[in-house]
Amino acid sequence: IEAVKVRGKPSHVISSLSGLGGPQKAFNEIVDLGVVFDDYPKPVQLVEYFISMIGGNNFTILDFFAGSGTTAHAVMNSNTFDSGTRKFIAIQLDEKTNESSEARKKGFSFISEITKQRIKLAGEKISLSGKEQDLGFRFLRVDSSNMTEIFYKPDQINQEDMFAQVENIKADRTDEDLLFQVLLDWGVGLTLPISKQQLSSKDVFFVNANENGEGADLIACFGKNISNELIKALAEKQPLRVVFRDDGFANDSVKINVEQIFKQISPMTDVKSI
Incomplete structure (x- = not known):
């Protein structure tokens, strides 16, 4: 981490991460967008910091546990900051939200629905900055083949x-x-x-x-x-x-x-x- 710092003197990892917030800050961030996620979301600034450690601004980030969509949000924020062309692939199992959770009360039956809504609303908020950026994304589901299955002797x-x-x-x-x-x-x-x-x-x-x-x-x-x-x-x-x-x-x-x-x-x- 110290080796990739560009501005100023290198900071120790602990001091670098201490100001990036925790679960409560992350929870407030998505609530401000109009989304609810009960299971300890990550703060956007933390993921942005990790992204900044990677050289360049034109690569694809694969998030295999998309959850509340923090990584996707952080990628869009990072692109806005430095006019980058990073892309994200956010993958989420077809997992239901807890029946007693705030997310379920708000109408989110599946975690993937939270991911989708968070990315959509984050993009809308970023677009208000006036910076030209591609904020579009496609939401795809894994399904069986479109072709009929024929198993006859x-x-x-x-x-x-x-x-x-x-x-x-x-x-x-x-x-x-x-x-x-x-x-x-x-x-x-x-x-x-x-x-x-x-x-x-x-x-x-x-x-x-x-x-x-x-x-x-x-x-x-x-x-x-x-x-x-x-x-x-x-x-x-x-x-x-x-x-x-x-x-x-x-x-x-x-x-x-x-x-x-x-x-x-x-x-x-x-x-x-x-």
């Missing part, structure tokens, strides 16, 4: 069952669910900008594209009855990757043509259907 399935398996995506999954699964499968960044446009009456997602939808890292369309015309329009956007539903094409002819269309118009595009 040949002698346990009849013809009717085979037709029932034509739809391979679970009925309760949204287009956004499918999009993020594809992002994970392809290794595309989950924090990249995503926009949604209507083309040929279909919702089309553009990941990290310009304002015209061109040059995207990924274009995704999970609508039904996709036509050759829509496929050509997407190919003209020259994306790195494009994905459709396997059963989303208007007919078999369109499904067969999709790769040929992209080979002609955008040969570098990786085409996939799920």
Whole structure:
């Protein structure tokens, strides 16, 4: 700690930490934001101090026990202080708050809900400083696959069952669910900008594209009855990757043509259907 001090004389670790507050100060900090967390939160200044010990201001901090979201808050504060571009990944188990806790009385059933609200409100407070900073974040949950699970032996399935398996995506999954699964499968960044446009009456997602939808890292369309015309329009956007539903094409002819269309118009595009 003494070796990384920049301003003034090095301070002993005890004197450095003594003025950074304790659980009561941390509790007051989140109460001031409008959030309640009963389980000994850490003071923001303490985590900011630890962050300052790391060289540079462009790295990712992984917090595997997000709790009240102190680390995320400290990262945003640190970026505001020195115009840094640090990022955070805050992970919290799907743990319920205590039934008799103040957090539960305030409507927070899960600790992750407290984390999310604290990050949101901290960002809103920081934005009042007038400094331009990216305070956005995405809140994601780990879930099972979007694809239906099929575990049938040949002698346990009849013809009717085979037709029932034509739809391979679970009925309760949204287009956004499918999009993020594809992002994970392809290794595309989950924090990249995503926009949604209507083309040929279909919702089309553009990941990290310009304002015209061109040059995207990924274009995704999970609508039904996709036509050759829509496929050509997407190919003209020259994306790195494009994905459709396997059963989303208007007919078999369109499904067969999709790769040929992209080979002609955008040969570098990786085409996939799920």
